[in-house]
Amino acid sequence: MMRPATAPKIPDGFHYRGRRERLLQAVRETHGGGLVLMPTAPEVFRNRDTLYPYRPESYFTYLSGFPEPEAVLALSCDNAGETRHLLFCREKNPERETWDGFRFGPEAARETFAFDEAFPISTLTEQLPALTMNRPALLTPLGLYPDWDRTITQLLGTVRSQARAGNTPPACLLDVRDALDPMRMVKDEAEIALMRHAAAITAQAHVRAMRFARPGHFEYQVEAELQHEFLRHGAQSAYPAIVAAAENACVLHYVGNRCPINAGDLLLIDAGGEYQSYAADITRTFPVGRRFSAAQKDVYELVLAAQRACFDALKPGAPFHAFHDAAERVLAQGMIDLKLIEGSLDAALETGSFKRFYMHRAGHWLGLDVHDAGHYQRGDHGEAPTLLEAGMALTVEPGCYIGAAEDIPAAFHNIGVRIEDDVLITNDGIDILTAAAPKSVAEVEALCTES
Ligand code: GLY
Ligand code: MN
Numbered sequence: 001m002m003r004p005a006t007a008p009k010i011p012d013g014f015h016y017r018g019r020r021e022r023l024l025q026a027v028r029e030t031h032g033g034g035l036v037l038m039p040t041a042p043e044v045f046r047n048r049d050t051l052y053p054y055r056p057e058s059y060f061t062y063l064s065g066f067p068e069p070e071a072v073l074a075l076s077c078d079n080a081g082e083t084r085h086l087l088f089c090r091e092k093n094p095e096r097e098t099w100d101g102f103r104f105g106p107e108a109a110r111e112t113f114a115f116d117e118a119f120p121i122s123t124l125t126e127q128l129p130a131l132t133m134n135r136p137a138l139l140t141p142l143g144l145y146p147d148w149d150r151t152i153t154q155l156l157g158t159v160r161s162q163a164r165a166g167n168t169p170p171a172c173l174l175d176v177r178d179a180l181d182p183m184r185m186v187k188d189e190a191e192i193a194l195m196r197h198a199a200a201i202t203a204q205a206h207v208r209a210m211r212f213a214r215p216g217h218f219e220y221q222v223e224a225e226l227q228h229e230f231l232r233h234g235a236q237s238a239y240p241a242i243v244a245a246a247e248n249a250c251v252l253h254y255v256g257n258r259c260p261i262n263a264g265d266l267l268l269i270d271a272g273g274e275y276q277s278y279a280a281d282i283t284r285t286f287p288v289g290r291r292f293s294a295a296q297k298d299v300y301e302l303v304l305a306a307q308r309a310c311f312d313a314l315k316p317g318a319p320f321h322a323f324h325d326a327a328e329r330v331l332a333q334g335m336i337d338l339k340l341i342e343g344s345l346d347a348a349l350e351t352g353s354f355k356r357f358y359m360h361r362a363g364h365w366l367g368l369d370v371h372d373a374g375h376y377q378r379g380d381h382g383e384a385p386t387l388l389e390a391g392m393a394l395t396v397e398p399g400c401y402i403g404a405a406e407d408i409p410a411a412f413h414n415i416g417v418r419i420e421d422d423v424l425i426t427n428d429g430i431d432i433l434t435a436a437a438p439k440s441v442a443e444v445e446a447l448c449t450e451s
């Protein structure tokens with residue numbers, strides 16, 4: 001059994017304060033000052049009096065690290081660059097803490113998370129108008145939570161109604177996520193350390209799954225092994241795991257995980273751990289209890305080659321879509337060579353005939369969210385692709401999915417292969433964060449046939 005990797009240092013309150021300061025200085029440069037209001041996620045009932053496991057909102061987490069529900073950040077900056085960092089949160093409550101556990105309360109929260117002041121959340125509504133008046137801009141998430149939208153609408157109404165008393169409402173209302181996305185797209189050292197750890201845990205979970213999965217198991221039993229590995233490292237699933245045998249592997253978002261697994265089935269596992277709010281996202285595909293069949297191996301090696309072409313296309317300054325284009329070229333040529341599609345490479349790319357077997361993008365930003373914040377196009381009209389920079393993190397996940405069909409040789413039926421790794425753009429290329437998850441034919445066959 002592999003030992004748990006050494007856990008990285010958790011960022012302290014001043015680290016989060018540094019991010020808040022960067023945001024506020026950007027607000028000053030763009031608007032001459034303003035107020036940022038950022039709520040965390042509400043709790044959500046699963047049924048009757050049972051809640052879904054709580055997860056704080058990702059932008060809120062990025063700015064504060066504060067883990068409790070019922071909390072709002074109020075961050076202000078004037079034209080001289082003077083800033084105030086306020087937190088509204090739940091008060092201490094011995095009775096509720098007996099039932100539900102520890103609450104920081106404003107005083108401890110202020111100190112731990114490096115705020116200037118902290119107040120009970122019950123005082124938010126009465127304090128908001130004074131905080132909002134005479135600020136050139138209000139930045140807050142819009143359309144994220146209906147209750148918060150109502151709070152903001154009412155706040156603006158209240159502030160406008162006081163105009164005759166000489167108070168000016170914000171001239172501009174903006175979605176704060178647009179200001180934060182460029183920051184979140186380039187990971188800092190603390191984030192990279194957490195992402196490396198999430199990747200290491202996830203790689204171990206995939207090895208465990210390859211060793212465990214054998215003919216006669218059900219998909220959910222393999223999922224349980226993944227969960228075991230995440231939980232024993234203090235992580236949880238970053239998204240519902242896909243454990244898909246045979247034809248299920250051709251369903252891109254298969255999450256049922258209820259079917260039995262037969263000898264020689266390809267098993268596609270797309271599963272990622274989330275550690276301290278940061279996600280990993282790995283897919284591996286392997287034959288259960290046997291070596292690859294000739295057709296399975298052909299498709300697997302094609303997807304591996306596509307992934308290598310993607311890696312070659314990733315470097316600082318490259319447009320985001322270049323690696324996707326590289327994947328399409330390799331996959332389309334491979335499909336022609338395997339006689340899955342007809343015609344020339346140019347014709348396949350022109351008509352998109354290859355999309356019958358490869359229909360998704362080759363990757364996405366990765367970070368606090370598995371499909372992380374950030375733009376894929378830039379410019380006022382989205383006219384240019386985002387260019388890669390050191391510190392950006394993304395997945396690289398080409399695939400090939402061949403369902404059963406009359407015009408396809410039977411040997412290729414129900415072969416669904418995806419190979420997904422997580423990559424950090426560095427000053428001179430890439431660092432594959434998930435390289436510890438085996439994927440060569442020889443490594444995979446050794447793990448899934450060992451006794
Ligand atoms: N696991 C979700 C994805 O690969 O995008
Ligand atoms: Mn992915």
Ligand code: MN
Binds near residue numbers: 270271282
């Ligand atoms: Mn994935």
